Amino acid sequence: MFNLRRPALPRDPEEERERIRRALALPLIGIGILVAIQLLQGLVSGDFLRLGILPRDAAGLLGILTSPLIHGSWGHLMANAPALWVLGTLSLYGFPKATRIALPLIWVMGGLGVWLFARDAFHVGASGLTHGLMFFAVVIGIRRRDALSIALALIVLFLYGSMLWGVIPSSPGISFEAHLAGAVTGALCGWFLYRHDPFPVYRRYDWEDEEDQDGPDSHTLSGGRVIDLDNGASGQAQETPRRGLESPGDPPDHR
Numbered sequence: 430m431f432n433l434r435r436p437a438l439p440r441d442p443e444e445e446r447e448r449i450r451r452a453l454a455l456p457l458i459g460i461g462i463l464v465a466i467q468l469l470q471g472l473v474s475g476d477f478l479r480l481g482i483l484p485r486d487a488a489g490l491l492g493i494l495t496s497p498l499i500h501g502s503w504g505h506l507m508a509n510a511p512a513l514w515v516l517g518t519l520s521l522y523g524f525p526k527a528t529r530i531a532l533p534l535i536w537v538m539g540g541l542g543v544w545l546f547a548r549d550a551f552h553v554g555a556s557g558l559t560h561g562l563m564f565f566a567v568v569i570g571i572r573r574r575d576a577l578s579i580a581l582a583l584i585v586l587f588l589y590g591s592m593l594w595g596v597i598p599s600s601p602g603i604s605f606e607a608h609l610a611g612a613v614t615g616a617l618c619g620w621f622l623y624r625h626d627p628f629p630v631y632r633r634y635d636w637e638d639e640e641d642q643d644g645p646d647s648h649t650l651s652g653g654r655v656i657d658l659d660n661g662a663s664g665q666a667q668e669t670p671r672r673g674l675e676s677p678g679d680p681p682d683h684r
Contacts, residue, residue: 482540528565542614556595
């Protein structure tokens with residue numbers, strides 16, 4: 430049911446480091462943009478709240494694109510920024526391809542849900558994105574069922590499990606509708622996009638594997654490869670392709 434084996438070491442350590450750097454940097458760039466907009470709002474003393482979503486009003490449709498960029502105060506922004514960075518980093522590291530699809534969908538479809546069903550007021554802030562990313566990370570982790578995905582889902586629940594309560598009405602000044610719309614969209618993205626990123630390759634210990642039909646000195650890997658114990662230099666096993674096994678798109682050990 431779950432594949433909790435330790436993943437094999439990355440084939441290219443530099444590529445792995447670059448993946449970590451991107452996961453850390455991209456959410457920081459987004460938060461920098463939010464901070465710059467908040468500074469601009471203070472400098473020009475403008476009423477940027479009117480760039481929020483005004484439900485069922487044609488002029489309020491613009492807010493679907495602009496509302497996550499606008500915050501009512503520095504306190505409002507600082508409440509969203511850490512969660513946005515942590516959740517964005519974890520999602521981009523664990524599921525980079527799926528996250529790049531999910532985030533725009535949470536932004537637009539979550540905003541559309543607010544415009545269609547929310548209370549008659551201006552709705553602003555990135556909390557819909559944070560709730561969407563939280564539900565996305567948890568659901569995609571459950572769907573993928575590998576060690577890294579489950580670990581990320583548990584970390585997200587430990588840090589931000591209280592967001593589950595944000596989807597129900599609480600304070601009149603809090604847009605639970607944005608939380609709910611983001612959460613529903615994020616959960617749907619996690620459910621349907623879980624195959625967009627490659628599944629990890631796991632090594633098995635010798636004692637886990639039965640002898641392969643290709644020879645007594647070969648053992649199978651869960652990703653559909655064979656370790657040939659004879660060809661390894663200095664006792665190191667070599668990985669060679671094996672025909673007739675599951676396709677590369679199939680998750681390892683899900684049979």
